[in-house]
Amino acid sequence: MSELPDLSKAEYKILNVMWKGDEFSIREVHDALDNSWALSTTKTTIERMCKKGLVERRNLHGINVYKPAISRPAGLARWVSFFADHVLGLDSRTVVSMFGESENISDKELKELNKLVKQLQDK
Numbered sequence: 001m002s003e004l005p006d007l008s009k010a011e012y013k014i015l016n017v018m019w020k021g022d023e024f025s026i027r028e029v030h031d032a033l034d035n036s037w038a039l040s041t042t043k044t045t046i047e048r049m050c051k052k053g054l055v056e057r058r059n060l061h062g063i064n065v066y067k068p069a070i071s072r073p074a075g076l077a078r079w080v081s082f083f084a085d086h087v088l089g090l091d092s093r094t095v096v097s098m099f100g101e102s103e104n105i106s107d108k109e110l111k112e113l114n115k116l117v118k119q120l121q122d123k
Helices: 009-018 026-032 039-052 072-088 092-101 107-121
Strands: 055-060 063-068
Touching: 009 026, 009 039, 009 055, 009 063, 009 072, 026 039, 026 063, 039 055, 072 107
Parallel strands: none
Antiparallel strands: 055 063
16 A cells, blocks of 8 residues: 555544545535635645545646545555554454444445554554
8 A cells, every 4th residue: 555644533524425436526525524614725635635634636627637546455554553643542453343333434445444554553
């Protein structure tokens, strides 16, 4: 796995919207977010995410559209590792095992998540 940058809470929220579809305009992401941000804040955050390699941008008929450059399990791996280490003081794999009961994550995503968390811990 290439080095994955840390995710802020805002970046994770944006990725969570994007993982539910294909490509999005900034307005579509902004409208799907449950917060009180200004549209300019959403745009700035997404553009920074492009520079960090978290989101890809392409021009579609004169409009920029964006899609995640990382998978949902890769994003979750970063969050799980941070949360387990800094908040719970637990081994990340213990926290990942809790996802096994969730209907919101597929078996394929769970396998990838386990693999990515192990790679993060082995660094």
